[in-house]
Amino acid sequence: MTKNELRIRLIYVDEDIIVVDKPAGLLAVPGRGPENQDCVVRQARDYFPDVIEQPAVHRLDMDTSGLMVLARTRNAHIHLSEQFARRKVKKRYNAILEGVIVEDAGEIELAFRLDPDNRPHQVYDPEQGKLGITRWFKLAVHRGRTRVEFIPLTGRTHQLRLHAAHELGLGCPIVGDRLYGQRKPGERMLLHAQYLQFFHPTTGKKLVFRSAVPF
Known part of the structure; x- marks a missing residue:
């Protein structure tokens, strides 16, 4: 599948929110340059111009697949952003x-920061980095590889990827990770982001979404 053929899958839609299943290889939000404008946000707006x-109230790395929630209104954006900030969202x-x-x-606690170079x-960076916390569970071992479930308790950039690869974490990079592995x-x-739980920004009802793991 080429980059131009990558499309989001709509999981849930109402007047306030949109939940989508993002394919690997598609940006969550627009990048720099005209060649990086195709993304989850743009495709959602193509479906729903209003x-x-x-x-976007959170992001997935381009190479990560799975569930994302988008706010359709400003009020929904405020309420969802507060849930993420207060760690009320479960992933x-x-x-x-x-x-x-x-x-x-186990549970991994490592602080890290952007490498500007x-x-x-x-x-x-234990001194200047921001602390990331990840809970993990081993699910299976097959042919020298380990399948795990990650539960991030914080939402740092590349948190799961770095916690998997770093020697003070699991010391085993995610398969296919071009930044922290090979x-x-x-x-x-x-x-793959397989589970997403949050509270509806208008009704307050707990919403739970699941996505089948594609590998």
Whole structure:
């Protein structure tokens, strides 16, 4: 599938929010340059022209697939943003890592920051970095690789990718991670946002969405 053929899948739509399943390889928000304008936000606005100009309240890396929620109105954006800021939103990711992890579960706490000389790469920095916390569970081991579930308790840039790859984390990069590991030709990064839970910005009802893992 070429970049121009990557399309979001609509999971849920009402007057306030849009929940989509993002394919790997598609940007969440517009990037720099005309060649990087196709993204989740633009496609959502193609479907629903009344969506506010900046509907994104969180992001997934371009190479990550899975669930995203977008705000359709300004009021919804405010309420959803507050939920993310207060860590009321629950997310779960499924990933396959290069290497075998011996432990069954654990929690990673590592502080990291942007490397300004190698954007968008993040580097471990216990003094000036922002703390990222990830809970993880081993699901299976097959042919020298480990499938895990990640539950991020914070939402730092590249948090799961760095926590997987760094020697003070799991020491096993996510398969296909071109920044913190290696990617073979034709391979995608095996990280998928499979579960998303939050409260509806208008009704207050708890909403739960799941997406089948595509690998």
